[in-house]
Amino acid sequence: MLKGLVNKIIPFSLVDGPGNRTAIFFQGCNFNCLYCHNPETIKKCRQCGACVLICRFDAISIVGGSVIWDEEKCKDCGECIKSCPNDCGPKAKEMSVDEILKEITKVKSFISGITVSGGECTLQKEFLVDLFEEVRKLGLTIFVDTNGSTDFSKNKELVDLTDMVMLDIKSFDNDEHKKLTERDNDMVLKNARYLASINKLYEVRTVVVPNVLNNFNNVNEISKLIASLDNEIRYKLIKYRPIGVRTEKIEIVQPDNEMIEELKGVATRNGCKNVIVV
Secondary structure (H helix, E strand, O other), rough: OOOOEEEEEEEEEEOOOOOOOOEEEOOOOOOOOOOOOOOOHOOOOOOOHHHHHOOOOEEEEOOOOOEEEEEOOOOEEEHHHHHOOOOOOOOOOOOOHHHHHHHHHHHHOOOOOOEEEEHHHHHHHHHHHHHHHHHOOOOOOOOOEOOOOOOHHOHEEEEEEOOEEEEEOOOHHHHHHHHOOOOOOOOHHHHHHHHHHHEEEEEEEEEEEOOOOOOOHHHHHHHHHHHHHOOOOOEEEEEOOOOOOOOOOOOOOOHHHHHHHHHHHHHOOOOOOOOOOO
C-alpha cells in the first residue's frame, strides 16, 4: 500500500483555494527557492539527530537509528525546525489514504474541499491519485497547489481527478528562475498554457521580492501570458515577508504598498481582470 509523506494537515484554511478547505502539506520539494517560507518542507529527514538535542519537551528521540517525533508531547515551539541543518525537521510522517481520509472526514461537514500543497505535492503523484479517488467519493472538490515542475499533460489520471490547479510562476525569465529555484521554468510555463487550455488553471501566483527579482518584468510578462490564456484567471501578487525564511540566503527587504499597487496596475493594464494582492 502506498503511503504519502505528510508535513502537516490544516483542517480549516481560507487561503488555500475558494471556501473553507482542508489543506494537506506534503513533504519534499525539488525547488530550493531563496525566499522559501517553509524550508522545513524541502527535504526528507536525514536522521542526523540535531533536533533531539534541542527539544526541551522530550518529544523527539532516536530509536533504532531513526528519529521519532512524539506528537502528543510536542508543544510546537519550532526549535527543532530552527536547529535542523538539512531543511527538514522531524515532524513529517508517512500516512495512508485511510489515515488522511479519517482527518478529512472529521471536518467534512464544514469544508467545501481539500487542497494538496507542500513542499511539492506532485512529487507524490501516484499517492495523490489514490487519495483523490477516495476524496471524490466524499463529494469534495480537489485543488492542487504546485510549483509546476510536474508535466500535467502526461499525468491524465491526476488531472482528471483534479478540479483546479493553483500554479506558482516564480519568474518569467529562465535565468532568473534558475538562480531563484535551481530549476528551469520551461515546464512551469508549459503547464500554465496546458491547464488554461482545459479550464483547470484557477490561479497563478508570483512572490514580489525587492532587490532579488526583476519584479516589474515578471509581473508584466506573466500578466500578459495570463491575459492571453484567459483573463478571468486569478493573478495573485504575494508580498515577500521575512517569516520562516532562511535569512542567510536572502536580504530581508519587503515591498512597500506603492510598489505593489504599481505592479497591480501593470497586470490590470495588461488585461488581467482578477488581480489579488496578499
